[in-house]
Amino acid sequence: AQKITQTQPGMFVQEKEAVTLDCTYDTSDQSYGLFWYKQPSSGEMIFLIYQGSYDEQNATEGRYSLNFQKARKSANLVISASQLGDSAMYFCAMREVNYGGATNKLIFGTGTLLAVQP
Amino acid sequence: SAVISQKPSRDICQRGTSLTIQCQVDSQVTMMFWYRQQPGQSLTLIATANQGSEATYESGFVIDKFPISRPNLTFSTLTVSNMSPEDSSIYLCSVERDRLYTEAFFGQGTRLTVV
Numbered sequence: 001a002q003k004i005t006q007t008q009p010g011m012f013v014q015e016k017e018a019v020t021l022d023c024t025y026d027t028s029d030q031s032y033g034l035f036w037y038k039q040p041s042s043g044e045m046i047f048l049i050y051q052g053s054y055d056e057q058n059a060t061e062g063r064y065s066l067n068f069q070k071a072r073k074s075a076n077l078v079i080s081a082s083q084l085g086d087s088a089m090y091f092c093a094m095r096e097v098n099y100g101g102a103t104n105k106l107i108f109g110t111g112t113l114l115a116v117q118p
Numbered sequence: 119s120a121v122i123s124q125k126p127s128r129d130i131c132q133r134g135t136s137l138t139i140q141c142q143v144d145s146q147v148t149m150m151f152w153y154r155q156q157p158g159q160s161l162t163l164i165a166t167a168n169q170g171s172e173a174t175y176e177s178g179f180v181i182d183k184f185p186i187s188r189p190n191l192t193f194s195t196l197t198v199s200n201m202s203p204e205d206s207s208i209y210l211c212s213v214e215r216d217r218l219y220t221e222a223f224f225g226q227g228t229r230l231t232v233v
Contacts, residue, residue, distance in 0.1 A: 035222060043208045045161075045224035052220065091160065095222070104214065105151065105176070106222055108160040 002027050004094050006109035013082045014117055020067070021077040021112045023092030034075040035093040035106065036066065038086075045091070051075055079114075087116045120145060120213050124225030131201055131232050138197045139228045141211035146191035151212040152184070155227075161210065167194045201232045 003026040013019040025034065032053045038046040051059045051066045059066045067076040079086055090113075093106040121144040131137050141150065152164040164184055165173040173186040188194045198205050211225045 033220060037224075043155075043227040043229055045210060045212075045227070047221070047223055050220050093161075093222075104149065105163045105166065106161070106212070108162075110160050 002029075002094055002096060002107045004092050004107055004109035006092055006112050008112045009110075010113045010115070012115050012117060013079075015084060016081055018078060018080045019082055019114065021079070021090050021092075021114065023075045023077065023109060025073050025075060025092075025094050027073075027094065027096060029096040031096070033095045034066070034068070035095070036064070036075075036077045037091045037093065039089040039091060039111070041088070048090075049077070082116045084116050084118060087114060089113050120147065120221075120223045122211065122213060122223055122225040124211055124228055126228055127226055128229040129231070131230065133202050133232055135201055136197055136199045137201065137230060138195050139209055139211075141194045141196070141213075141225055143192045143213050147213040148191070149214040150188060150194045151214075152186060152194075152196045153210045153212060153224075155208040155210065157206065164196070164209075198230065201230075203232045206230055206232045 005024045034051045036048040049059050049061045049064045049066050051068045058068050063080045065078045089111045091111045092109040095104055095106050123142045125140045150167045153161045154164050155161045163176050164179045165175040165186055167173045167186050167188040169188050169191050183199055185197045208227045208229050210227045
């Protein structure tokens, strides 16, 4: 069965510094996708970054990058130059790609609450 | 990215009543998903809504409690029926537009409190 593990319930980082949020996953499938989302206190889920299992390069989106280590089954999110507005809950999620069916649901981790300090 | 409008953004409801949540997308999408996030918890999929067919429910969720409609490729509703305080959660709709499933966008969420 698929599983996403986020071992850091909470993290602190100083403004302008980089921070790494950990995510490990478990799947027996060869084709899958990994996602990171930001959830501020307002409750909306903001899509940050995506990594496909066959992508050879690590995904990057602005200040967000995904450190994808397939053999270790880890997909850590790196936020560079942290800003106060980055304070939020961050969720890692995975989907097994099933092109023909209706089972492409996302499996979410338990989240990491990030607090950026001035 | 897809623009997803979810209504209402929040509501406080009496136990025993029902609430219908709407999800409107700015373009046609094949798959729409409804998730629940209980207080302090992660997201759990309720059901997958495909246009023209019955919704597919996950284990632990039933149609009588969470009926879903998907009348076209840009709209879906989720009803939370006969509510109890345990239904107090954030409910979120999500859409897929890319056939390769590399995008998954969410609406703003509906924060429901049942009293």
